[in-house]
Amino acid sequence: xxxxxxxxxxxxxxxxxxxxxxxxxxxxxxxxxxxxxxxxxxxxxxxxxxxxxxxxxxxxxxxxxxxxxxxxxxxxxxxxxxxxxxxxxxxxxxxxxxxxxxxxxxxxxxxxxxxxxxxxxxxxxxxxxxxxxxxxxxxxxxxxxxxxxxxxxxxxxxxxxxxxxxxxxxxxxxxxxxxxxxxxxxxxxxxxxxxxxxxxxxxxxxxxxxxxxxxxxxxxxxxxxxxxxxxxxxxxxxxxxxxxxxxxxxxxxxxxxxxxxxxxxxxxxxxxxxxxxxxxxxxxxxxxxxxxx
Amino acid sequence: xxxxxxxxxxxxxxxxxxxxxxxxxxxxxxxxxxxxxxxxxxxxxxxxxxxxxxxxxxxxxxxxxxxxxxxxxxxxxxxxxxxxxxxxxxxxxxxxxxxxxxxxxxxxxxxxxxxxxxxxxxxxxxxxxxxxxxxxxxxxxxxxxxxxxxxxxxxxxxxxxxxxxxxxxxxxxxxxxxxxxxxxxxxxxxxxxxxxxxxxxxxxxxxxxxxxxxxxxxxxxxxxxxxxxxxxxxxxxxxxxxxxxxxxxxxxxxxxxxxxxxxxxxxxxxxxxxxxxxxxxxxxxxx
Numbered sequence: 001x002x003x004x005x006x007x008x009x010x011x012x013x014x015x016x017x018x019x020x021x022x023x024x025x026x027x028x029x030x031x032x033x034x035x036x037x038x039x040x041x042x043x044x045x046x047x048x049x050x051x052x053x054x055x056x057x058x059x060x061x062x063x064x065x066x067x068x069x070x071x072x073x074x075x076x077x078x079x080x081x082x083x084x085x086x087x088x089x090x091x092x093x094x095x096x097x098x099x100x101x102x103x104x105x106x107x108x109x110x111x112x113x114x115x116x117x118x119x120x121x122x123x124x125x126x127x128x129x130x131x132x133x134x135x136x137x138x139x140x141x142x143x144x145x146x147x148x149x150x151x152x153x154x155x156x157x158x159x160x161x162x163x164x165x166x167x168x169x170x171x172x173x174x175x176x177x178x179x180x181x182x183x184x185x186x187x188x189x190x191x192x193x194x195x196x197x198x199x200x201x202x203x204x205x206x207x208x209x210x211x212x213x214x215x216x217x218x219x220x221x222x223x224x225x226x227x228x229x230x231x232x233x234x235x236x237x238x239x240x241x242x243x244x245x246x247x248x249x250x251x252x253x254x255x256x257x258x259x260x261x262x263x264x265x266x267x268x269x270x271x272x273x274x275x276x277x278x279x280x281x282x283x284x285x286x287x288x289x290x291x292x293x
Numbered sequence: 294x295x296x297x298x299x300x301x302x303x304x305x306x307x308x309x310x311x312x313x314x315x316x317x318x319x320x321x322x323x324x325x326x327x328x329x330x331x332x333x334x335x336x337x338x339x340x341x342x343x344x345x346x347x348x349x350x351x352x353x354x355x356x357x358x359x360x361x362x363x364x365x366x367x368x369x370x371x372x373x374x375x376x377x378x379x380x381x382x383x384x385x386x387x388x389x390x391x392x393x394x395x396x397x398x399x400x401x402x403x404x405x406x407x408x409x410x411x412x413x414x415x416x417x418x419x420x421x422x423x424x425x426x427x428x429x430x431x432x433x434x435x436x437x438x439x440x441x442x443x444x445x446x447x448x449x450x451x452x453x454x455x456x457x458x459x460x461x462x463x464x465x466x467x468x469x470x471x472x473x474x475x476x477x478x479x480x481x482x483x484x485x486x487x488x489x490x491x492x493x494x495x496x497x498x499x500x501x502x503x504x505x506x507x508x509x510x511x512x513x514x515x516x517x518x519x520x521x522x523x524x525x526x527x528x529x530x531x532x533x534x535x536x537x538x539x540x541x542x543x544x545x546x547x548x549x550x551x552x553x554x555x556x557x558x559x560x561x562x563x564x565x566x567x568x569x570x571x572x573x574x575x576x577x578x579x580x
Contacts, residue, residue, distance in 0.1 A: 011402060013484045014409075018398040021391060021455075022412060028452040029419050032430035039430065092320070100314040108567050109321050112328075115563045115570065117513035117531045120552045124327050127349075127545060132330070135346045166323070171574065178575045216578055227423045230515050233535065248425035248516075255429050256520060265429055272426040279421055 033272070040266030045259040057266035067267055069242055070250040073157060077246065078225035080161055085168045085221050086214070092169065093176030094202075107177065114170035118163075122234025125163045126150065129235070153243040156236050160244055163231050168224065172217045179213030180206070215286040219279055226275060247271050331556070334549040335360055342545065360550035367540055368551050373533040374558070380443060380518070380529060381511045384450040388458055388507045389500050391451060396462025397492050401474070403463070413463065419456035424516055432520050446521050450511055458503050461577065465499040466492075505566075505573030512559055530555045 007015070040057050044050035061067050096107050113121070130148045137145025149159040183206060191205045207214075229248040232238060238245035238253065245253075251271070255264030330350060334342075337353040337360075364370065395416070402409040435445040469492060477487040515531045528536055534555055541548035563570055 007406075010478075010484065011406065014398050014402050017484065018395065018409075018412065021395045021398075022416070025416060025419065025452055025455055028431070028434070028449060029422060029427065029455075032427040032434060033422060035430035035434070036426060092317075095313045095317050098313055099310050100317065102314075102318075106317050106321065107571075109324055111567075111571060112324055112560075112563065114574070115509060115513075115559050116556055117515070117559070119513075119515045119531045120534055120555050121327070123534060123548070123552055124331050127334075127549075128327065128330070132346060132349060135349070139346060166327075171578075174571060174575055175578050178579060213579070220578060227425060229425065233515065248423070251425050252428065252516070252520070256432070261429060268426040268429065272422060275423055275426075276421045 033269075036265045036272075037269050038265075039262050040269050042262040044262040044265075046256070046261035050262065053262070057263050058270065060263065061267055061270060064263075066242060066245070066250065066254075070245045070247050073244060074226060074228070074247045077157060077161060077164070077228060078222055081164050081168065081225040082218060082221045084161065085165050085172055086217055088165070089169045089172035089217070090176055092173045093180055094206075096173065097177055097180040107174070111170045111174055113167045114174075116167070118167060118230030119234050121167060122163055122231045125159070125166070126235050129159050150236055151240060153240050156240060156244045160228070160231050160235055163235065164225060164228060168221060172221060175213055175217055175220075176210065179210035183209045211286070215283065218286060219282045222282065223275065223279060226278070331549050331553050334546055335553045336550075337546050339544055339546050360546050361554060364547055364551035364554060367547065368533045368537045368554075369528065370533070370551075370554055373528040373530050376443065376527050377512060377530045377558075380447055380450070381508050383447045384454075384511045385504050385507050387447065387451045388454055389503055392455055392458035392503065393462050393493060393496050393500065394488060395455065396459045397466060397488055397496075399459065400463030400466035401471070413459070416459050417456050420460075424453065428516070428520055435521055436524075441521055442525050443522065443527055446518050449517055449521065450507075450514075453517075454507050454510065457577070458507070461503060462496065462499055465496060469495045499576075501569055502573040502576040505570050506577045509559075509570070509574075530558070 041052055041054060042050045043053050043057075092110065096103065096110065100106070129150045133145050134148055137143070137147075149155045187205060187209070188201065191201055227248050228246045229252070232244060232246050232249045236244045238249050247267070248271075251264045251268050254260040255268070258264075333350060333353065336356050336358075338357070341353060342348050399409050399413045399416070403413050404410075431449065432441070435441040435449075438445070440448065473491050473495070474487055477491045482490065513531060514529075515535065518527075518529050518532050519535065522532075534551060537551070538548075541551065
């Protein structure tokens with residue numbers, strides 16, 4: 001910036017008022033992030049003395065089976081969640097945006113899961129998976145249901161997706177509805193004259209116009225899913241045999257009480273970079289597909 | 294926004310809409326079922342819980358509030374409720390005051406001064422930092438500062454929600470003409486007075502959005518109080534459910550009474566201000 005236009009008194013006051021707020025943010029957000037990187041360079045166990053180990057923790061991350069598994073689970077969960085939640089909520093939003101009776105009540109009901117806390121919802125679903133579904137399985141003779149999903153290393157992650165989706169769909173639906181409401185009526189009418197109805201109408205007219213909302217939903221959903229914690233805490237605590245251990249849960253579990261403070265700090269820092277990379281990637285790729293009306 | 298039927302040919306459209314309507318009502322069952330089950334189990338006695346589906350889902354023989362009384366005693370309900378209110382209330386008030394001010398200070402100057410633009414990007418990029426990443430250093434830091442308690446948790450919330458809220462407030466500022474600032478300046482008011490007398494009241498719609506978003510994230514959050522306040526005897530409502538899991542044991546009726554108690558405040562809040570909540574969430578996401 002050109003230095004010669006000096007700051008006015010007014011601007012200095014603005015700066016003076018802003019600096020304490022910026023300092024607060026620095027101390028409890030940027031500083032811990034930097035400290036996390038610093039701890040990542042040590043063999044700190046969370047207590048006692050520690051030594052510098054250079055980048056060894058970061059190198060070890062890539063060989064650690066448990067860390068690898070947690071990334072695999074988290075990505076699997078986040079991708080399946082993002083796709084399932086967005087497909088279902090788009091369909092729901094189209095339904096809730098059409099000419100139906102009791103529209104507002106229905107919208108209100110479909111939003112309820114979003115306001116409830118993930119932990120308590122997790123506990124409630126845990127009962128459904130552990131007792132209700134097996135009881136239904138026993139009554140109907142469906143073998144698949146007769147054992148709890150949560151006890152199976154193969155299927156426990158699906159249970160977590162179900163609970164996550166039950167809550168996540170509410171949020172995305174309401175955003176899609178507000179997106180659909182921005183599409184002006186005359187665009188559809190013009191499309192009708194060109195003979196687009198049904199699927200074509202949706203694909204050629206609606207979807208391109210609500211693309212900004214698709215972007216928001218994909219980014220939000222993916223980001224929230226990558227950070228999954230409450231549901232894991234309530235449903236599986238990472239089990240069975242670490243098959244549902246998310247990155248957040250692993251950092252919490254091993255970092256806070258497992259004596260891996262330094263190692264998990266390195267993990268957390270890499271996790272941060274992964275989150276940034278994914279969000280930026282989604283925004284650039286999807287941002288270029290947005291169409292202005 | 295209405296009259297979508299126009300596009301579908303009146304007769305076929307009506308039938309299609311009827312079908313959609315029925316499907317949507319049926320879909321509500323997936324929302325209602327877990328809540329129904331929670332209520333039913335919360336009112337039952339353990340002896341009524343047989344191993345079949347009816348045992349869990351049938352109506353209780355008598356609707357008794359005993360489970361709730363017991364759950365309140367076991368989980369120290371009123372104390373946790375008060376803590377949840379304290380944390381949420383203090384966080385919301387502080388966020389509205391500090392973040393609206395930060396949004397104003399940055400938003401008004403960021404077009405002219407690169408430094409303010411840089412501050413803006415600095416704060417807003419904080420949105421990419423998940424709490425799990427900061428968790429371990431923050432536990433150490435709050436312990437060293439002696440604020441590993443409710444105060445520390447409130448402070449962390451205020452910092453953690455800053456990126457989102459500053460983004461919202463500074464975005465909203467474009468709706469408030471700078472002429473208002475200038476007129477106030479001519480009247481001899483300083484920056485401080487201008488903000489409080491002119492700008493802050495004009496940001497009212499955004500205050501509602503910020504309040505809703507902040508309140509919901511704070512009320513339902515588990516991780517922050519879990520790691521920061523673990524040394525104190527303080528619980529929030531969700532945290533109490535986690536910490537008393539072992540005491541519920543296999544008494545699911547007691548546990549579900551407790552879960553229902555934990556869900557009730559926010560459900561009541563939702564029923565009372567549904568419109569504001571939905572608007573707030575949509576504004577927050579779309580802006």
